[in-house]
Every structure is written in C-alpha cells, then in structure tokens.
Amino acid sequence: MANKRMIKVLDIDLTNQKVETFRREDLAPYIGGIGVAAKLFAELVHPDKDPLDSAQPIIFANGPMSTIFPVVTKTVAVFRSPLTGEWGESYAGMRLALAMRMSGFQAIVIRGQAARPVYLSISDHGVRFKDASALWGLTVSETGSILRDLEPGRGHRSCIRIGPAGEKGVRFANVNVDTYRHFGRLGLGALFGSKNLKALVVHGERDEIIQDYAKYNKVYKEIYNQAVTTDIMDKYHGLGTAINVNGLNHLNGLPTRNLQQSSFEHAQAISGEAFAEQSLVRKMACAGCPVGCIHIGLHRREFGPGYDYESKNLSYDHELIFALGSFLGMSTQDKIYELIDAVEELGLDAITAGVLLGWITEACQKGIISEEQLGVKPEFDETKPYLEILKIIIQQPNELYQTLARGAFAAAQRYGGHEYAMTLGKTEIAGYHTGYANILGQAIGARHSHLDNAGYSVDQKLKNKTPEEKVAALIKEEKWRNVLNCLTICLFV
Amino acid sequence: MAKILHAKYMAKCIGCYSCMLACARVIKHSFSLTKSAIQIHTAGGLQSRFLADICRGCIDPACARACNCGALLPRSGGGVRFLSDKCMGCQDCVEACVVKTIRFDHESNKPIICIQCGTCTRFCPHQVITMEVKDDGQ
Numbered sequence: 001m002a003n004k005r006m007i008k009v010l011d012i013d014l015t016n017q018k019v020e021t022f023r024r025e026d027l028a029p030y031i032g033g034i035g036v037a038a039k040l041f042a043e044l045v046h047p048d049k050d051p052l053d054s055a056q057p058i059i060f061a062n063g064p065m066s067t068i069f070p071v072v073t074k075t076v077a078v079f080r081s082p083l084t085g086e087w088g089e090s091y092a093g094m095r096l097a098l099a100m101r102m103s104g105f106q107a108i109v110i111r112g113q114a115a116r117p118v119y120l121s122i123s124d125h126g127v128r129f130k131d132a133s134a135l136w137g138l139t140v141s142e143t144g145s146i147l148r149d150l151e152p153g154r155g156h157r158s159c160i161r162i163g164p165a166g167e168k169g170v171r172f173a174n175v176n177v178d179t180y181r182h183f184g185r186l187g188l189g190a191l192f193g194s195k196n197l198k199a200l201v202v203h204g205e206r207d208e209i210i211q212d213y214a215k216y217n218k219v220y221k222e223i224y225n226q227a228v229t230t231d232i233m234d235k236y237h238g239l240g241t242a243i244n245v246n247g248l249n250h251l252n253g254l255p256t257r258n259l260q261q262s263s264f265e266h267a268q269a270i271s272g273e274a275f276a277e278q279s280l281v282r283k284m285a286c287a288g289c290p291v292g293c294i295h296i297g298l299h300r301r302e303f304g305p306g307y308d309y310e311s312k313n314l315s316y317d318h319e320l321i322f323a324l325g326s327f328l329g330m331s332t333q334d335k336i337y338e339l340i341d342a343v344e345e346l347g348l349d350a351i352t353a354g355v356l357l358g359w360i361t362e363a364c365q366k367g368i369i370s371e372e373q374l375g376v377k378p379e380f381d382e383t384k385p386y387l388e389i390l391k392i393i394i395q396q397p398n399e400l401y402q403t404l405a406r407g408a409f410a411a412a413q414r415y416g417g418h419e420y421a422m423t424l425g426k427t428e429i430a431g432y433h434t435g436y437a438n439i440l441g442q443a444i445g446a447r448h449s450h451l452d453n454a455g456y457s458v459d460q461k462l463k464n465k466t467p468e469e470k471v472a473a474l475i476k477e478e479k480w481r482n483v484l485n486c487l488t489i490c491l492f493v
Numbered sequence: 494m495a496k497i498l499h500a501k502y503m504a505k506c507i508g509c510y511s512c513m514l515a516c517a518r519v520i521k522h523s524f525s526l527t528k529s530a531i532q533i534h535t536a537g538g539l540q541s542r543f544l545a546d547i548c549r550g551c552i553d554p555a556c557a558r559a560c561n562c563g564a565l566l567p568r569s570g571g572g573v574r575f576l577s578d579k580c581m582g583c584q585d586c587v588e589a590c591v592v593k594t595i596r597f598d599h600e601s602n603k604p605i606i607c608i609q610c611g612t613c614t615r616f617c618p619h620q621v622i623t624m625e626v627k628d629d630g631q
C-alpha cells in the first residue's frame with residue numbers, strides 16, 4: 001500500500017537465466033508508474049548502444065493505487081524505442097497491473113537475451129524460464145490459447161505476448177496484453193523479439209491486508225460513485241472512444257486517405273454509433289474499472305466456398321477506426337475488421353501500420369516506389385493489397401520491405417515523400433487532426449503522443465485563445481498527466 | 494424472506510472485478526481478490542464469456558451438513574451463516590459443497606464462505622449480480 005514507501009523491483013536477466021529482487025526505499029519519492037520506470041530506465045539504459053542491443057532494458061511498472069481504486073488500471077512500459085531510437089513509453093490495461101499487484105512486484109526489469117525462445121512465468125513464488133520454441137512463429141491468439149492452458153491462475157493472471165512481427169524485428173511490433181489491450185506504440189514487440197522473449201505470464205495469490213479499513217472503504221466508495229455517475233461513464237461505456245469518429249469528422253479533424261482530406265464521406269458508416277448498432281456484441285473492462293470502455297465487435301468472415309464462415313470477436317476503438325479505416329479510405333466496418341484482425345494476429349501497432357500503409361499508397365501513386373517492388377498495387381478502400389503488404393512486411397524479402405519494417409519516417413528517408421509521411425518525431429500520427437495544439441503536442445511532447453498533453457482537446461476547448469495561452473495549457477496538462485501516469489490512472493483514451 | 498446472491502445477467506458482465514474487490518475489502522479487509530467469496534472468470538480466455546463462481550444459497554446446505562463443529566449453520570432463505578471461531582479448518586465443507594464454490598484460505602486456515610450479505614451487488618456497475626429471493630421448489 002502507499003504508506004509502505006518501498007518499491008519491490010524484480011530484475012530478470014535473460015542471458016544468464018537469473019533473477020533478483022530489490023526493495024528500493026529510494027524509489028518511493030518517484031511514486032510509481034512512469035516515475036519509477038523512468039528512474040530505473042535512467043540507471044539501466046545504454047545510450048551508446050543500439051535500441052535492440054541485448055543489454056537494453058525493458059521496464060514495467062504499476063502504481064501504489066493499482067487495482068485497489070477504481071480506474072487505476074494501467075501498467076507502463078519504458079524502453080528505448082526501436083522505431084525512433086528515442087524514449088519509448090507505452091501504457092496498457094486489462095489484467096497486468098492487477099497481476100503485478102498480486103505477485104507483489106511494483107516494477108519488473110527484463111535485460112539480456114535468451115539463447116533460445118523463452119517465455120517467463122512470474123508469480124509470488126518466483127520466476128520460471130520456460131521453453132517457447134513451440135510457440136515461436138505463432139500468432140498472438142494461438143499463443144494466448146496455448147499459454148492459457150499451460151499456466152495456472154485463471155482469472156487473476158495476465159498474459160502478454162508478441163506475434164510474428166515482434167519475432168522478426170518489425171520496428172513497430174506491439175505487445176498484446178490479455179487479448180484486448182496492447183503496449184501498442186513505439187515498438188516494444190521488436191525488443192521482446194530481439195531478446196528471444198515470446199511472452200510473460202504474471203500471476204499472484206498474495207494477500208495484502210488493508211491497514212486503515214474504515215478510511216479506505218470510505219474513499220473507495222466516493223471514487224467509485226463518482227466514476228459510475230459521471231458522464232464519462234455514459235460516454236465511454238456507451239459508445240467507447242469510437243464516439244469521437246463522428247465528432248471529429250464534423251470538426252474536419254478526422255485524418256482521411258493519408259491526410260489528403262480531414263473529413264470522410266463514409267464516416268457515418270464507420271462511426272461509433274454505426275459500429276454499436278451493427279456489430280457490437282459486448283463490453284469489457286480492465287480489472288478494477290467499473291466503466292468498461294472496451295468495445296468488442298463481431299466480425300463474420302467467409303473463409304472458404306460452400307458457406308464456410310468463421311466469427312471472431314475483435315476490439316475496436318477510435319484509433320483503429322481512424323488508422324485502419326478513414327486513413328485508408330475504408331468505407332465499411334467489415335473492411336476495417338479485416339485489417340484489425342490482421343494487425344492483431346501479426347502483433348503490429350495498428351496506428352503505425354495504418355499510417356505507413358497510407359504513405360505506401362501515396363508513394364506508389366506518385367511513383368517513388370513501384371508495384372513490382374511491392375508485389376501488389378495498394379489502393380484506398382481495398383483490403384486485399386493491404387493485407388498482403390502487412391504479411392510481407394513481417395518477412396521482409398527485399399530492401400523495400402526491410403525499410404518499410406522500420407516505419408514511415410525511415411521509408412521517407414530512404415525513398416522521399418516526407419511531405420506525405422504522416423509522422424511527428426519519427427512516430428506515426430494519432431487520429432486527431434484538430435489543429436496546432438495537437439501537432440505541437442505530438443511533435444514536442446515527452447513521448448510524441450497525443451496522450452501526453454491532450455493537444456486535441458486544447459484545440460477544441462481553447463479555440464479562441466491566443467497561441468501563448470494554448471502553449472501554457474499544453475505544458476500544464478503535460479505536467480499533470482505525468483502525475484497521473486506515476487499513479488497509473490487511466491486517462492480514458 | 495431473506496434474499497440470496499444471484500448471477501442471472503452474466504451476459505452484461507464487463508469483468509471489472511469490482512464485486513470481488515468489494516467482497517475482499519468489506520468482508521476480509523484485504524486488497525487481494527483471492528479472499529473474495531465471489532469469483533469472476535472466463536469460460537476460456539477473454540474471448541469467451543464471463544462466469545461467476547458463487548454460493549448458490551442452498552436451502553438444505555450440504556456444506557453445513559458436512560460441518561461437524563457447528564461453524565456452518567443453515568440460514569433462513571438459503572445459504573449459510575459462518576461462525577468463524579468454531580471452525581477448525583478441516584475442509585470438509587470444501588469437499589461437500591455441491592457446486593464446489595468454497596475455496597480454502599491456508600493463511601487463516603478457514604474456508605472462504607459467502608455470507609449472503611449482498612455487498613458485492615452494491616458495487617456491480619451493471620446490475621449483473623443481484624440479491625433476490627430464492628425461487629426454487631416451485
């Protein structure tokens with residue numbers, strides 16, 4: 001609990017298959033989450049070495065209030081980004097923060113490189129290095145179902161894993177967290193792959209006695225009641241983040257066709273409202289969040305002649321609908337689901353994948369890369385060539401694909417077309433084209449993320465204010481969000 | 494008649510675990526979900542549906558019949574009362590429970606028994622679990 005003022009760090013050395021735990025009182029002032037992770041990263045990073053060097057650390061941290069207060073659901077991952085070479089910071093929810101809490105570790109450090117594929121089984125009874133050769137090459141969902149059977153602790157455990165993209169070192173490979181959430185951005189999956197690390201299963205059964213029950217119970221109730229009665233609850237439980245699709249489109253802020261346009265004529269068909277009415281099948285929550293903003297849609301697909309169908313439950317969000325939808329001119333939900341399914345199974349960051357495909361399409365139209373090199377002809381609103389390209393990016397058979405596997409910025413460095421490579425700080429943009437505050441926020445924010453400082457909301461709320469006032473608001477919000485991120489409170493995005 | 498815990502609307506469950514946190518917090522003064530008498534889990538991974546492992550509030554409880562130290566007593570309306578002081582930790586109730594919902598807490602050497610207090614239902618944000626009069630035998 002918060003008043004213990006001590007951070008328990010689990011340090012895992014993959015090279016020598018050794019683990020150590022440290023009880024660090026000195027880390028307590030850093031609170032937890034991003035504060036603790038940043039401090040550990042500063043101690044352990046090798047600035048002189050490549051981001052994929054085996055010595056580079058991966059650091060996970062939750063916070064003192066994780067799970068035991070409503071909406072405190074995130075775990076942060078900090079690493080040197082294989083995509084940008086710079087600071088890598090990413091957040092994920094579902095069960096990981098809970099599982100870490102119950103295993104008793106507030107921070108997990110992973111260093112070194114295993115001699116052959118491994119996965120780690122981490123609990124309050126220690127760490128096991130397990131052979132993952134049979135899992136290597138498998139998709140994200142197959143890996144998940146096998147680990148589910150192999151590992152104990154159903155319900156309270158968390159299973160995070162990479163797909164083929166991470167194994168093959170695609171610089172924007174993600175790490176899947178419990179099927180429906182991700183450490184999406186900045187390429188943590190490539191780092192897992194370079195360490196021969198396929199997955200982590202975290203599980204714990206530790207008891208933790210409440211020190212001051214009466215006080216805690218009172219505060220918990222207050223926050224719980226607020227969380228379930230605010231309009232956030234209605235907004236995000238109702239339609240989820242996809243509620244933003246229509247809103248942004250009306251504001252002329254929905255990046256469309258590689259940002260050749262900022263509104264989309266098919267926005268209505270792929271809006272949060274349309275998804276909810278036509279394909280939403282259930283809603284889910286991260287452990288400890290009464291809101292439940294995760295929206296799961298049913299994708300039905302014919303996989304063979306003779307009426308052979310399969311159905312799949314896929315999670316959709318504003319960012320996915322933007323990156324794999326409007327940004328690629330996708331006019332139907334089915335097309336978006338096809339692409340979501342592909343990036344999920346391969347283990348790719350959806351935003352970078354979509355924005356990169358946008359660049360590829362325009363670059364091919366403008367003739368700076370050729371259909372021959374690509375093997376297919378990409379076209380907006382056509383899923384087939386895109387699905388093909390995503391698969392080939394994993395294999396990287398030629399120089400073009402090797403470059404594409406490094407993201408849109410690297411591709412534009414090599415082939416030109418920077419004007420239409422939609423990156424800021426070498427990272428592909430997020431789905432809000434609201435104005436200067438958003439661009440400035442993403443360009444110079446701590447992790448080049450729209451979530452750092454909510455520039456998109458500054459654009460809307462301070463529309464008629466001076467640039468100075470907007471900058472001041474960005475800085476203020478970024479500082480405050482760092483505190484929230486130390487506490488690993490969900491930012492509702 | 495006294496009400497008992499029901500989980501009739503699991504299709505609406507979002508897996509937030511607020512109910513487990515509430516039971517562990519209020520009844521056991523613990524942060525740990527393992528101390529909760531209600532357990533939410535998936536049928537097989539997060540793509541499948543959520544299930545609730547709860548005491549079904551038997552009218553003639555097998556757990557109480559199996560308990561020979563008088564720690565578990567039938568409760569009117571269904572389920573049991575638990576007199577923790579009398580419990581010796583024999584685990585006979587764990588074996589006896591018809592739906593195998595009783596888990597044993599080795600730290601305290603006592604079973605984790607649902608006392609049908611309804612606390613968990615008050616923290617379910619989507620009215621998935623409810624307290625209702627048992628309607629069997631009709």
Ligand code: SF4
Nearest residue numbers: 548549551554556590
């Ligand atoms: S614990 Fe099991 S046997 Fe006892 S009342 Fe509940 S369901 Fe029935």
Ligand code: SF4
Nearest residue numbers: 516607608610611613
């Ligand atoms: S009714 Fe009371 S004892 Fe039973 S599961 Fe709910 S909170 Fe726990």
Ligand code: SF4
Nearest residue numbers: 506507509510512617
């Ligand atoms: S509180 Fe309700 S919605 Fe949340 S896990 Fe429990 S039963 Fe499901």
